[in-house]
Amino acid sequence: MTDIPILDLFVIGGGINGAGIARDAAGRGLSVVLCEKDDLAEGTSSRSGKLVHGGLRYLEYYEFRLVREALIEREILMNNAPHIIWPLRFVLPHSPDDRPAWLVRLGLFLYDHLGGRKKLPGTRTLDLHRDPEGAAIKDQYKRGFEYSDCWVDDARLVILNAVDAAERGATILTRSPCTSARREDGLWHVTTANSLTGEKREFRARVLxxxxxxxxTDVVMRVAGSNSARNVRLVKGSHIIVPKFWKGENAYLVQNHDKRVIFINPYERDKALIGTTDIAYEGRAEDVTADEAEVQYLLDAVNRYFKEELTREDVETTFSGVRPLFDDGQGNPSAVTRDYVFDLDETGGAPLLNVFGGKITTFRELAERGLQRITRFFPDMGGDWTQSAPLPGGEIENADYEAFRGKMKRDYPWMPRSLRRHYGRLYGARIAQIVGDATSLDGLGRHFGGDLYEAEVRYLVKHEWAQTAEDILWRRTKHRLHLSEAEQAAFTAWFDIHAEAA
Structure with a gap:
């Protein structure tokens, strides 16, 4: 392996933390390779509640620093990715059977002021019998509160970090698990194997x-043959998707009998995303699914507050993810910290930086602090830079998405409103890379149903590492929710034949 060039950084993991670290490092001038055993964001990072938020309920566990940092990051990410992150107002119906009103008001006051809120409106009190936001709520609930947080397309957040990393010189390897990583002569010798082609690749890196x-922990012990005093605690969080059952653009946050809070968010225009559960999990992360008890738990939480009764038949689909939380010894899964911890092992002069825990909202800060931890190994690398750097597609003037919508309408008057919205929300200022010279829908190529056209497919294959129909229908986009089973099958059959040509 002596003829293999030496990299600065080899990153294992193509979720939000790995992609964020690869992007930050590449932007500092380091040579970077990232490998992911599956598709980008295929694990935890595409199975979240789709929120960039401070974590209102974490205040109850006295996580004030974590909430403050997350609220600060919320503002930064809104500016850097206004196409995939946007404000959302949450209505919190108050139940006197749970937390007292004074405690809720205190929590919301802190939430408004801890993070130096600038762009989002503050909390207000609602009369649920008079204000339109209370129209869908049962009459027994009279008072409520409304506060601000943000929505995010979580999988696209990962993809855009990987795209930016690649454009800054990083190499991104999907479906290429790290099969071995060993220290030798002060360097990491790393081997990957592509699970589709069988191709093996070898690398040498200064830091892993x-x-x-x-x-x-599997990578620490099995792949790298190392040890760490740190550990993660796996917590399963499940969500259900149902047809949207209220009017308005607001979301809801309800308190369940066990004092857990459940988010009920508008999703994909005509649907609702409801979650999440918090259950200790001990199985293989690859095998996680939402069980019927969780589905019923979420339905019961909704039915406690809303006039319209949901049943199991309303559930269109479910998804479940395993959150790798840093094990802080808390017995209650809901109380386990969402903070992150680094473990730096410098054995043999070849540093290994392990990342434990974290949440989507704080990924940028996590990446920045992770690079700060290894600065001394790269004295010539650049400084912090991501705070004011737009993600791909986020290069929108003044981060004003509404003004950008107007520009799209002027630039593409032939494009249906739903398609403009789809392209704008996923690709932002890079919409021209998909549309190209097209001046009509025919110019976008084959139409597969809904808002899915061949031009988008070709873009995703060429620029975003899409290799299967599922990569496109579920992680790069959410077309799966808008295509019939027959349309999905037809697209999959077409893609399997034409993917390489795309």
């Missing part, structure tokens, strides 16, 4: 970063 999420 383990951002494997639920598999972080």
């Amino acid at each position: 970063v383990n951002a494997a999420g639920p598999w972080v």
